Each structure stands twice: as C-alpha cells, then as structure tokens.
Amino acid sequence: MPFRSPVHASKFGGLFGRLCLGALLMIPPAAQAEDLLVFAAASLKPALDEIIASPEVAALGEMKVSYAASSQLAKQIEAGAPAALFVSADQDWMDDVDRKHLLVEGTRANLLGNGLVLIAPKDSRIDLAIAPGFDLAGALGKDGHLALAEPNSVPAGKYAKAALTGLGVWDAVSARVVSAENVRAALNFVARGEAPLGVVYRSDATSEPSVRVVATFPDSTHAPIVYPIAVIKDHDTPAARKLLDRLRSPAGQAIFRAHGFDAPPK
Numbered sequence: 001m002p003f004r005s006p007v008h009a010s011k012f013g014g015l016f017g018r019l020c021l022g023a024l025l026m027i028p029p030a031a032q033a034e035d036l037l038v039f040a041a042a043s044l045k046p047a048l049d050e051i052i053a054s055p056e057v058a059a060l061g062e063m064k065v066s067y068a069a070s071s072q073l074a075k076q077i078e079a080g081a082p083a084a085l086f087v088s089a090d091q092d093w094m095d096d097v098d099r100k101h102l103l104v105e106g107t108r109a110n111l112l113g114n115g116l117v118l119i120a121p122k123d124s125r126i127d128l129a130i131a132p133g134f135d136l137a138g139a140l141g142k143d144g145h146l147a148l149a150e151p152n153s154v155p156a157g158k159y160a161k162a163a164l165t166g167l168g169v170w171d172a173v174s175a176r177v178v179s180a181e182n183v184r185a186a187l188n189f190v191a192r193g194e195a196p197l198g199v200v201y202r203s204d205a206t207s208e209p210s211v212r213v214v215a216t217f218p219d220s221t222h223a224p225i226v227y228p229i230a231v232i233k234d235h236d237t238p239a240a241r242k243l244l245d246r247l248r249s250p251a252g253q254a255i256f257r258a259h260g261f262d263a264p265p266k
Helices: 011-026 040-054 070-078 091-099 155-166 170-176 183-191 202-207 239-250 250-257
Strands: 036-039 062-066 084-089 110-115 115-120 145-150 177-180 197-201 213-215 225-230
Touching: 036 040, 036 070, 036 239, 040 062, 040 183, 040 202, 040 239, 040 250, 062 070, 070 084, 070 091, 070 155, 084 239, 091 155, 091 225, 110 239, 115 155, 115 202, 145 155, 145 183, 155 170, 155 183, 155 197, 155 239, 170 177, 177 183, 183 197, 183 202, 197 202, 202 213, 225 239, 239 250
Parallel strands: 036 062, 036 084, 145 177, 145 197
Antiparallel strands: 084 225, 110 225, 115 197, 115 213
C-alpha cells in the first residue's frame, strides 16, 4: 500500500514531504540525537549527581554518567566507549588516555583535589593517630580487615598503599586488605560494618553518615590527589564544552567543596 501523507498539500509539496519523512525514518535513533555521556571516577558521584540535576546543566540536554574506577573508565574509552567527558581521580589514567591521542587538545585541566582519610563505622570506638609505625594491624583486631579500593590500579587504593608503605605499616596489613572495585565500594564495606576500618577520600566520608573519620593522612604521605578532566575526541560537542565550563565555574566548584573536595593542588 502506498504511503499517504495526512497533511493536505500540493502534489509537489506532498511528494517532497514524503521523501523527507522517509529519509528521516531511515536515520538510526542514535544519529538523530546523542546523549551526552560522562565517564567519572566513582568518588565524584554524590557531588556530580547534584550538579547534573541543576537547572543550568539540565538545560544542556540529556546526560548520562557512568561512575567506576578511573582505571576501568580509561580502558573503556580506549576501547571505543562513546564518552564525551572523562574525569579521572588521578593523572596516571588521564595520561594513559592522552598517550592514545584521545583527548581534545586544550581541554585538559585539573578540576579538583581531595584528602585521604581512615574511616570506621559510625559507632566504632577505634581511636588511632596516624604516624610512622602506627598500630593499624592491632586496631583491626584478630579477624578484622582493612577496606581499600584495589591498591595496584585504582587511584584511591594506590594512594592508600603509598601512604601505608611510607608509614611503614603496609607489610603488617597487606594480607588483611579487602580490595574493592572502586573507592565507593570500599566505603560501603565500612558503612555496612563488614570491615572495621577503611581508607577512602575525604569526600567519600563526607557523603556517608554511617561512617566517621578516625584520622586524616598527612599530605606528605602520598602524592597530591588531583582530578583531571578533558573532552574526548569524536564526541566533542557544544554541550560537552559547556558542562566542562560549568564544572570548573565558581558555582560548580562550590558544590564540590560542600561535598568535601578541594581546589586542585597547584
């Protein structure tokens, strides 16, 4: 049965309209409208969710955010995942993507800083001061475990391992580490009482009322915690640029500060 337009028009106009409609229907949905996909380190979730929900950012169009360990996100981008923006929790994984020539030149910037803290469940009575040789193993008790993000690849775990190694206590606790896929998962182990202690970012502790900060690691015990951001090639759109600007703006930075983040180290 031939297609009949419901619109009354001239013979030529009707034919032209039918041809245009037919061509439009042949375009895949993804080509007609593409959501803005953001890849962000898991520790950013509470703050970034708030920013994405703001009217100013919502006006940019449909957005989706994938939260995971920076290591996982970087590997997915390198495999062709259609992320428009990448926010890593360390420079190493952004450097890795950059070496593959996947960043839009001139868009990389340091977005945030953070701190590293030792946490316990809210009702725990553990009291520790962080210092060289401090008795972390003793504080874990006979059967307790230390919750960390995976310490060899995930940024939060790498920072934690470096700090504990420098303080001379890593060897005493390494066999008792529970390695989580990302820092938010490590946070949840402690929040649920499944681990008596964990090491996470300060921002993670700020977002979770079921834990308390036992002590803060001195900045000198680990490399500066920096969150770089960049636009990804092949997905460089006006919306991606505007979101990057919004995250770096005073309004965006104020929200990050409220969630426990710092300005990026200089």
